[in-house]
Amino acid sequence: MRQWSALFIKDFKLTRTVFFIGLVMNVLIAMLTLYMGRVADDSLLMFVPLAIAVAIHVVYVPLIVFIDLKSEGNHLHLWLNNPQPAYKLLLSKIANGLMMMVISLTMLYALSRLLIEPNFSLIEPYWTDTWRMGWFIFPHMIWISIELCTWVMVLWAIYQYLKLKIGRWSWAVVAGAAVLSEGLNALFKTSDPYRYVTEWGGITYQFPTILSEPIQTFAGGYIYDFIIIIGLFILTAWLVDNKVEG
């Protein structure tokens, strides 16, 4: 445990500058919201910057993990010489990114509460659904962020492997692989086999005061995503343990 917590602290220190910049940006967005509240004259428009800030958090974990991995790449021999298995080294980075994301979102939530209090009448009719929708969005953002993060990690590991094999073209190959895999993934998601595999265990979410149509998700979809996440994570750990050179 001591080994892992030391890794976690190291990863926090490697990325804390970006984290603190993010927190400052949250404050600036809250100030912008406050300003819009005055000029927009009691309009829901004032909440647009906050909504955008929350939405941007979907790329939070992949961004932090990428910055962390890039930093490790500057002295890769150090990271690779660490005798702990790659999955532990990688998990520490994901956990650090997740912690930062949750803190940042919590801060945005706290700032939103402060801003909403004097303008509560604006959203009072939608409040119950807004609150419920928040609880729907929050875990889904974390889920999507982790999935994106595993893609970033596997592409980084492929890049590290290829750069000693093909040199400067490795970025192009990695970019090509990203586009191709995303294309294939999107194509597969429109196919019948995908629907057959994922469209079971339907869960319906209703937010009648905000959305006219309910949102439907499937337990099968979550399991499909989970398998992709685990698969990509195992592939990354295998590449780091067996193919990446320092």
Added chain:
Amino acid sequence: MSDVIRMTNVTKKYIKQTALKDISLTVPIGKIIGVVGGNGSGKSTLLKLMSGLSLPTSGSVTVNGEKANRKTGKVVSYSSELSSFYPIFTVREAMRFQASQFVDFNLAKAEEIMKLMRLDPHMKVKALSKGNRGRLQIVLTLAREAPYILMDEPLSGLDPMVRESIVKGMISYVDLKSQTLIMTSHEVAEIETLIDSFIALKDGSLLKMADVEELHETEALRIADWMKKAYI
């Protein structure tokens, strides 16, 4: 299980060059070995292969009977010629971090070597001069009680005035009953009196691996003089 590093017909190719060609050698425990050769002769690649940080294109590298890979880090303490460490740490934090990651890291020994190296424990790594970063590398590498200590150009960046005393200090922290120190160096003359054996590389090929004594006896030459002759 044999306590040796064994390289068998090892070739390492990069995109445009062959760094090592068909190298076969065995490194036992209990030696201080210098790896010598000109720029681009493959010294750094040799150490990386032994530490499992690099993988051979062909041939095999085994450490204590197991194929060298990332796990080799458990028994090999390696320092790169880049002398880089996480800039976010202070000198003492760097030592503590290594102690948390390596079960064989001796923190008391690290403190002792740190004092010998005259490093300020509160100084941030990013604020250290190149020479002091090199000293920190020496601290972090030698404080591990691993069977194999591999140091790539540990003397580069060190002041010539203190180099000799630092090298002697370094050697005193190696336990030859259970450890082997392998270091690369351009300064052959400065390590010659300290090393038991040497590995000479030229253009990626193994020119010679021999005991220093043997060289003195058979050819009546110092390594530097032998190199001048052999490298022409």
